[in-house]
Amino acid sequence: MTDILRTHALTRTFGGLVALRDIDLAVREGTIHAVIGPNGSGKTTLFNVISGVYRPTAGRVEFLGRDTGGLPPETLADRGLGRTFQNSRLFTSMTVLESVLVVLYRRGFALRVGASARRRAHEILDFVGLSDEANAACASLPQGKRRLLEIAKVLALDPKLVLLDEPHGGLNHAETARLIATIRSMHGKGLTVLLIEHEMDVVMQLADEITVLNFGQQLAHGEPADIQHNEAVVEAYLGSAGEAAIAPPQPAATAEERLLDVRGLTVRFGDIEAVRGIDLHVAPGEIVSVLGNNGAGKSTTLKAISRLLPAGGEVSFAGTDLRQKRTEHLVGLGMALVPERRRLFGAMSVLDNLRVGAYGRPAAEIQEVMEEVLDLFPSLRRLSGLLAASLSGGEQQMLAIGRALMSRPRLLMLDEPSLGLAPMLVDQVFAKLADINSRGTAVLLVEQNARMALAASHRAYVLASGRVVAEGDARKLAEDESVKNAYLGIAA
Numbered sequence: 032m033t034d035i036l037r038t039h040a041l042t043r044t045f046g047g048l049v050a051l052r053d054i055d056l057a058v059r060e061g062t063i064h065a066v067i068g069p070n071g072s073g074k075t076t077l078f079n080v081i082s083g084v085y086r087p088t089a090g091r092v093e094f095l096g097r098d099t100g101g102l103p104p105e106t107l108a109d110r111g112l113g114r115t116f117q118n119s120r121l122f123t124s125m126t127v128l129e130s131v132l133v134v135l136y137r138r139g140f141a142l143r144v145g146a147s148a149r150r151r152a153h154e155i156l157d158f159v160g161l162s163d164e165a166n167a168a169c170a171s172l173p174q175g176k177r178r179l180l181e182i183a184k185v186l187a188l189d190p191k192l193v194l195l196d197e198p199h200g201g202l203n204h205a206e207t208a209r210l211i212a213t214i215r216s217m218h219g220k221g222l223t224v225l226l227i228e229h230e231m232d233v234v235m236q237l238a239d240e241i242t243v244l245n246f247g248q249q250l251a252h253g254e255p256a257d258i259q260h261n262e263a264v265v266e267a268y269l270g271s272a273g274e275a276a277i278a279p280p281q282p283a284a285t286a287e288e289r290l291l292d293v294r295g296l297t298v299r300f301g302d303i304e305a306v307r308g309i310d311l312h313v314a315p316g317e318i319v320s321v322l323g324n325n326g327a328g329k330s331t332t333l334k335a336i337s338r339l340l341p342a343g344g345e346v347s348f349a350g351t352d353l354r355q356k357r358t359e360h361l362v363g364l365g366m367a368l369v370p371e372r373r374r375l376f377g378a379m380s381v382l383d384n385l386r387v388g389a390y391g392r393p394a395a396e397i398q399e400v401m402e403e404v405l406d407l408f409p410s411l412r413r414l415s416g417l418l419a420a421s422l423s424g425g426e427q428q429m430l431a432i433g434r435a436l437m438s439r440p441r442l443l444m445l446d447e448p449s450l451g452l453a454p455m456l457v458d459q460v461f462a463k464l465a466d467i468n469s470r471g472t473a474v475l476l477v478e479q480n481a482r483m484a485l486a487a488s489h490r491a492y493v494l495a496s497g498r499v500v501a502e503g504d505a506r507k508l509a510e511d512e513s514v515k516n517a518y519l520g521i522a523a
């Protein structure tokens with residue numbers, strides 16, 4: 032079997048930071064090859080250099096036996112190298128069908144033969160399972176379908192090699208199964224796939240070979256079974272992941288009192304009622320999770336509570352009516368949010384982003400909390416002078432969580448804290464939540480990973496179509512077969 036892609040001593044630096052050092056990667060034609068490694072280990076940078084987004088600082092890339100010698104992404108795409116990005120880049124004003132057609136047209140496919148372009152676009156949508164959504168607006172697609180659309184757009188390039196950067200981020204159980212099936216059938220059609228993925232279940236189900244990066248260098252390479260038990264990989268990346276390392280929280284102080292009290296919450300987007308009368312509360316000292324499929328209304332609920340969206344109903348925090356408050360008042364009241372899209376200040380340094388989180392606090396206290404946050408996420412210490420915009424996906428997630436912790440909130444609200452984090456770090460973040468909770472901070476958590484969230488929570492609410500369909504003790508919900516099957520996608 033020949034190698035479709037090779038890198039030779041590939042190196043890329045950013046200022047003093049060596050993001051990749053001497054990488055020799057060989058991807059055999061017709062295989063699914065996974066690249067894994069801690070946050071900031073250079074995975075996305077590797078994709079950027081291979082696909083021509085960045086030039087190598089040293090070394091070279093060979094695709095289909097030819098040196099790519101600094102060719103731009105469009106030229107490489109014409110030669111058969113397609114890729115998706117870690118953060119979705121969709122034209123939100125278009126329909127699903129249109130956004131695939133755009134790619135076909137750009138390839139010069141068919142300004143002449145419009146009908147055949149449409150036929151091809153429908154074929155591709157059918158292949159990834161988006162036929163029913165062909166005429167839907169991209170903006171209205173839930174996360175899982177956006178991922179599939181990204182893949183559809185790459186397939187429209189008719190590629191030989193596809194680079195997928197964390198395609199599974201933010202997907203629920205059913206969507207993950209669909210994604211895996213789609214990648215398998217791409218493979219079945221002879222495509223070679225190079226895949227970055229943190230979810231080891233997914234990697235193990237798909238990969239023929241795995242390359243592990245750590246601090247920009249190759250830590251290991253081999254077959255999945257070997258990598259899973261490789262001591263260096265376990266130590267640097269996997270931790271005890273998958274072995275239920277999450278400790279259940281200590282019992283909450285009291286369930287009677289209400290720190291956060293939400294009654295009859297409603298949110299409309301035009302004609303669509305995304306949240307239809309939700310009652311929810313968090314007692315002081317509680318960890319409460321909000322679960323449910325994509326599109327169930329979880330993030331919308333959190334945004335409405337945080338006044339990021341106009342909403343009907345009543346929301347109060349520690350006795351204060353929040354309806355008259357703006358988002359920026361909430362920190363002063365003791366609420367902090369880690370929002371869905373992180374909302375970092377990209378043009379500010381890591382340290383300054385953290386300082387913003389503690390705005391208005393005494394200097395001595397800021398220093399103390401800063402040390403705590405930097406101890407929790409040691410990589411942020413290393414990156415403290417960098418602009419937030421240049422951080423890797425997982426590093427940005429750490430910064431967003433760190434910034435929220437900086438205000439020492441009474442209630443910490445998090446939207447998908449595990450998204451984009453390496454397995455070991457997910458364990459650490461959940462351990463940290465239990466830790467700050469034991470010191471008195473209440474937590475309201477939105478999570479796709481229901482199993483993990485239930486293990487880490489006192490109570491939970493399950494949403495479907497904008498309503499609460501189940502609620503109660505987290506342990507009991509975790510054992511409730513009907514809830515698990517219908518709403519959480521957790522196999523028994």
Ligand SMILES: Nc1ncnc2c1ncn2[C@@H]1O[C@H](COP(=O)(O)OP(=O)(O)OP(=O)(O)O)[C@@H](O)[C@H]1O
Nearest residue numbers: 045050070071072073074075076421422423424425
């Ligand atoms: N344009 C840039 N300028 C400065 N530093 C950068 C730039 N791009 C990436 N880096 C740094 O290079 C390192 C590698 O980043 P990269 O995005 O490749 O990591 P990753 O392995 O994809 O991580 P993650 O799993 O978190 O997505 C990080 O420390 C990051 O901060």
Ligand SMILES: [Mg+2]
Nearest residue numbers: 075117423424
């Ligand atoms: Mg990345």
